[in-house]
Amino acid sequence: MTRIAGSKDYTDVAIRPTIAMPIKVVASGGNNNQISAAYFSNTGGGATVASTTLSPNTAFSAVVNTACYSPTADVYAVGGEDRKTWIIDDSSNTQSAVLSDGLNTVKNCDFS
């Protein structure tokens, strides 16, 4: 079992919908104003494998509540207490668009 560790409880996870390794997991809520992206090159069988965490975007101004992957795996989205949904490019982990609700916290997301 492999683990990503944060400073608080993660509230949502998204897994890149690809079969090819590495498996990429994006987790939200585990750190203030950050998300974690980890790459797993091996899973299962009780093996412990290394993961790499990173902060794809330092522009979050509040806790990120949710993360979701597009079915095409080219982008993922995260959203949270800053009332914004961030669309992030999968390959570069950089922001490609921001949707601002303005009034309400983003609690959950999903791609069609």
Next chain:
Amino acid sequence: MINRTYCIIYTLTFMALLQMCHPWCLRTTVNLTTSVDKVDWAIDGTYLAVTSSAANTVTVYDTINYFNVLTYTPAGGTARVARFNRNSSILAVGVSNGRVDLLSGKPPFSSTPITTFSPHNKNTVDLGFNYADDKLLTCYSDDDKFKITDSWSLASRTTREKDIGDRQMACKWSKNDDVAIANDDKKV
């Protein structure tokens, strides 16, 4: 008539250009009176399921016109999460008492479940179907075990469990049948 045709063409062209320049900028808002906990698209994009635990409802919207086609309140518990299966024929509702209610994911929608079963008797926090659509993952905010129900659509379904030593916040399938679990010990 000609002016009207030109107007429609210009409008469509403008919309197409807008979409190319700002592909995320077209938005439809559906207003609810309580906060939303989970959203889930049907795989073909035709329906959207919205779960509100505060209202104890799962609301399904037709994404052509965003009309409400179903409002479901589970009996004997609180709706925590609803997700479509991989071919969108079924909408699974996870309930706070551990029960999973299977509803039709396509018309005719009905608030009478097709069937119900309980992988566990704990507070469901998330659920999901694997990509092969033959396994159902359920995880719980008040227990250390997550459950996998094999052959979930059949009466002969069986349930396995894994104890991860911590309560759960969210859970997802990978495309090659691994699972990721967010727990209440600051880890995934």
